Amino acid sequence: MKRPLRLPFPQMRLIPLAALLAFAVLAAQVAPGAAQVPARVEDPPYEAELMRLSEILGALHYLRPLCGSPDGTVWRDEMEALLDAEVQDDERRRRFIERFNQGYRGFSSVYVKCTPAAEAALARYIEEGGALIRNVTTRYNR
Numbered sequence: 001m002k003r004p005l006r007l008p009f010p011q012m013r014l015i016p017l018a019a020l021l022a023f024a025v026l027a028a029q030v031a032p033g034a035a036q037v038p039a040r041v042e043d044p045p046y047e048a049e050l051m052r053l054s055e056i057l058g059a060l061h062y063l064r065p066l067c068g069s070p071d072g073t074v075w076r077d078e079m080e081a082l083l084d085a086e087v088q089d090d091e092r093r094r095r096f097i098e099r100f101n102q103g104y105r106g107f108s109s110v111y112v113k114c115t116p117a118a119e120a121a122l123a124r125y126i127e128e129g130g131a132l133i134r135n136v137t138t139r140y141n142r
Contacts, residue, residue: 043092046136050086053136054079054096056129058103063122066107067114 044050061075079100087093111118 044140046140049132049136050082051095051099053129053132054082054099055103056125056132057082058100058105059107059125060103060122060129061100062104062107063111063114063118063125066111067119067122 057075057079060071061073061079064071064075079096083093083096087096107118107121
């Protein structure tokens with residue numbers, strides 16, 4: 001059953017290439033305005049992009065199965081991979097998880113069945129998520 005993300009995860013520093021490629025492949029299969037998060041001094045320069053990606057992953061975790069995709073926990077698992085790769089402290093982890101849950105709850109409170117509007121939002125989020133990943137990995141990958 002779908003559920004918001006709540007568990008703490010081990011810490012690493014770089015986004016695993018496999019997780020990024022998995023998202024890019026799924027984005028390409030579905031379809032070819034980021035909210036701003038106040039950054040802390042110790043946050044990396046790509047913090048706002050990763051926060052937006054967290055929100056998008058939450059929305060995809062709700063919308064894809066709603067619209068008939070057999071994704072199961074793929075998007076929640078991608079969020080866990082992002083946390084494993086990127087998050088080093090509890091406060092930052094909490095902010096990432098809040099954004100994931102915000103994306104999930106935002107759509108679960110509006111859509112109980114797949115509609116053309118839900119499908120349009122899904123396509124936009126897939127496109128935006130892919131663009132965020134390409135931007136972050138192109139600009140900041142070592």
